[in-house]
Amino acid sequence: DTEVTQTPKHLVMGMTNKKSLKCEQHMGHRAMYWYKQKAKKPPELMFVYSYEKLSINESVPSRFSPECPNSSLLNLHLHALQPEDSALYLCASSQDALVRPNTEAFFGQGTRLTVV
Amino acid sequence: AQTVTQSQPEMSVQEAETVTLSCTYDTSENNYYLFWYKQPPSRQMILVIRQEAYKQQNATENRFSVNFQKAAKSFSLKISDSQLGDTAMYFCAFMRTTDSWGKLQFGAGTQVVVTP
Numbered sequence: 147d148t149e150v151t152q153t154p155k156h157l158v159m160g161m162t163n164k165k166s167l168k169c170e171q172h173m174g175h176r177a178m179y180w181y182k183q184k185a186k187k188p189p190e191l192m193f194v195y196s197y198e199k200l201s202i203n204e205s206v207p208s209r210f211s212p213e214c215p216n217s218s219l220l221n222l223h224l225h226a227l228q229p230e231d232s233a234l235y236l237c238a239s240s241q242d243a244l245v246r247p248n249t250e251a252f253f254g255q256g257t258r259l260t261v262v
Numbered sequence: 263a264q265t266v267t268q269s270q271p272e273m274s275v276q277e278a279e280t281v282t283l284s285c286t287y288d289t290s291e292n293n294y295y296l297f298w299y300k301q302p303p304s305r306q307m308i309l310v311i312r313q314e315a316y317k318q319q320n321a322t323e324n325r326f327s328v329n330f331q332k333a334a335k336s337f338s339l340k341i342s343d344s345q346l347g348d349t350a351m352y353f354c355a356f357m358r359t360t361d362s363w364g365k366l367q368f369g370a371g372t373q374v375v376v377t378p
Contacts, residue, residue, distance in 0.1 A: 186373075187370070243363060
């Protein structure tokens, strides 16, 4: 099983709403990532969790709040978002944060978020 | 800082033909990894091929091969016998060996369209 599952696949939310994105993997990976991807642009790193602890926050606004309840699950809580936050949000996981031969980062199919 | 440049926004190729995507990068590092990722309409980022900078031999994965020119800092991807399923955005990416997976530096991407 080399799958990273993200739910929901699509989400429309108002600027006053609170919603959460979910990411799950069962590969025993200990590093998980959130990326933001605007249309026709490459992904941009938001957060890195390593062994369930936040290790990198790329100066993301506080209206995005990550959470890693256990080694298989990663959430992204959303609150008071702006229309410019509309994007594809990708989750990824890897064995651990370091690059090693014969390891790779696996990506989910993303959540397409629209803020209205 | 590292930069990755993909100068071809879009390439079109007919089925069974060959297409080559260009990628150049700028770094002062001697040890690093280079990757090509594919993002089809399903949105999932899929690793196509990777190259360790210390290896002189060009990496190949079935119909995908790279031409790695370390001195020129060039890392092109050749897709042979193109198939309709190869239609996707292709991202070149760079990472130092001391970085974590989250620190992938992506290029702007090249949209490949395979036509019947």
